[in-house]
Amino acid sequence: MGTFTFRLPDIGEGIAEAEIVTWHVKVGDRIEEDGKIADVMTDKATVEMESPVSGVVLEVAGAEGDMIAIGSPLVVIETDGEGEVEEVAPAAKAESAPVAAAAPEPVIEATLAPPPPAPAPAPVVEQPVAHAAKVLASPAVRARAADLGIDLAQVKPAEDGRIRHADLDAFLAYNAAGGFRAAGAKRADQQVKVIGLRRRISENMAASKRNIPHFSYVEECDATALEEMRTQLNAARGNRPKLTLLPLLITALCRAMPDFPMLNARFDDEAGVVTRFGSVHLGMATQTDGGLMVPVIRDAQDKNLWQLASEIARLAEAARNGTAKSEELSGSTITLTSLGPLGGVAHTPVINRPEVAIIGPNRIIERPMFVPDGMGGERIEKRKLMNLSISCDHRVVDGWDAASFVQAIKRLIETPVLLLAD
Template sequence: MGEHIIKLPDVGEGVAEAELVEWHVKIGDIVREDMVLAAVMTDKATVEIPSPVDGEILWLGAEIGDTVAIGSPIVRLKVAGEGNVRQQGGAVASEPPVKLPTPKPETAAPAAKIPPAAAAAAAEVKPAPPASKSTGVSVSGAPRPEGEKPLASPAVRLRAKEAGIDLRQVAGSGPAGRIGHEDIEAFLARGPQVAKASGLTRNDAVEDIKVIGLRRKIAEKMTLSKSRIPHITYVEEIDVTALEELRAVLNKEKRQASGGGERPKLTLLPFLMRAMVKAIADQPQLNSLFDDEAGIIHQHGGIHIGIAAQTPSGLVVPVVKHAEARDIWDCGAEVARLAEAAKSGTATRDELSGSTITITSLGAMGGVATTPVINHPEVAIIGVNKMMVRPVWDGTQFIPRKMMNLSSSFDHRVIDGWEAAVFIQRIKALLETPALIFVD
């Protein structure tokens, strides 16, 4: 039998380390070749680490949440044959021996030596008899049956009144359940319970949850964005009645896509994406990344729109690359494909990176207005709020219209308030007259 060391492999170009987010095995497990041992995360992409050999787990080199350098040992296996770790004095190993900590076996602590005098003294001490139910102070705090009047002296009743205690909730330790001062003190020491009529009890539990994986990545990114970018948020109301009517008509048509198959069902997002492309053509500075350390604004020609998506693991941002070269149906198909990949956890690092401007939407839960956080190092983010039917004055009467707010944030170091307003007003005009979106 030999030992085989598994090191953290290269999980992506330019990646020097990764965070361990999940173990699929434990010490003592028997694993087979290609069985998944662990999962690591970098740049919001999760990578599974398989076993290259059969063997038994002897050692695990990191804990959940640890950052592990590429090439570091993470698993040691006992395998048939020599393995890839040679003993000293053997043949030349294919790689230098790796010194790994060996788990210490759990052993019983040796009995402490007690001096003879102390042992003799301890022998004289006899255990105290259990407290009598009639004399011991009860801490159960069980409330009395309905209508039963608690027994207590006037002094005890005054003490309870001053402390805000309902004596019906205090168990008495005196004869016939009489409540004494010691019972009041015991009740205060453990904390008063809520009256039995409500059926509620206090919960003082505190659970410590380690921030790991995607949640830690999100926390780091949000901290970076809010600490470095001075946000300005602009909220505008959009009448999407005509857009919704056009969308319903287009979705009823069963037409083939250019690549074969039926065209995808259109949501609001493809229309917004095409409107953003047209607005960015007039204001290309909105499609930029700001390197604040170098003091350089990288203004991109390609419009790569990130779509913030909620997944079971947390928020991720898959990216629709080159939206300027996609028509409305192509945008819709790509959004649907990326959303499914993000939710299933199969999105690649390339699909989750490279955005130049982002859309965030909470769908039906979008609220009336939000204050989106810019996806650093971008300079703008467009927030979609929920659609609602509201009465709108048309000059002679109130009529029902489908209204929606856009809540958008901008990097005020790069984008002035006037520029932000012009950008959103251009998008508003396109969405309210959706035929313009199709005019080149």
């Protein structure tokens, strides 16, 4: 028997250390050649480490969440051969899930609550395998459903066809008579180590709030005409992607931006330099099972509504399934964050440092409103109203500029034909 010391390889780009995110082996496990050892995270990507030899794991470098220097031993493996070998693996297999929080492009504040901790195990009811294969859900959601004895095929997802923890909670609340544990049932305390992407989010949110004096502004917009136009465009879209509200809002933002260059900017506070960008590289906050990521729509000002719709769908899916490239998760100049169906009345998003502004629409609600009757008077109509929130870096953006920018967007939302004008 011999031993093989696998050292953390040089991942490139001047990386000095990496964080152990997930161990795939433990001491005493047998691992085959090319088998997974661990996933490690750098400032640029999550990287999968594979074993170049077969054998039994004798030692591991540390726990999940620990930092390990490049060139340090990661695992020691007892091999079937003879002699002792210390060697750095020749290559590391990079996963297609780069870290959205890589400096200097941090991940912004998570605008959705993280999934609730898994409940204590309950009696498991056997589920037909055919049902589980027909639904989309993360491993954590599948495991929780199995513990509760829930057939995921019976759970209706709230959005995009993917079942989330909130969908399980809703199913439990409405099916308590079926013997499932109530959604509000007492759960055991659980300690969750903050590592990987969640730690990056934590660090960057703290840095953003610590270094940037935020201020926020909220304005109400009448989106009735915008929604009518969106419905008409979708009715005639042919084989083009269906328009959501986001492409229209992004177009409005890009149309208003030339008059407010101080908002499409990044602030290097160490050098004391603000860079104002001619192109709008729009960061699009996207909730994933691993946390909030910010894929970037390059040159959003040059894209029409249908191109924006396609790019939004492509980038959101890439972020959620882990295929987004590093360059697609960095370089934004202003960020848009939308809470979708959870839009709320107003919110105060945290700036995606080193950007200087972040803007977000809130939920559209129907309310009675006084409108001109065309004869010099007013009448009451049911209108679709939406609040628009913005947070800015008060060191480089004045309140007047932020309010004027939102008012310009409001005019475009309330007169949407201008979005299509050349």
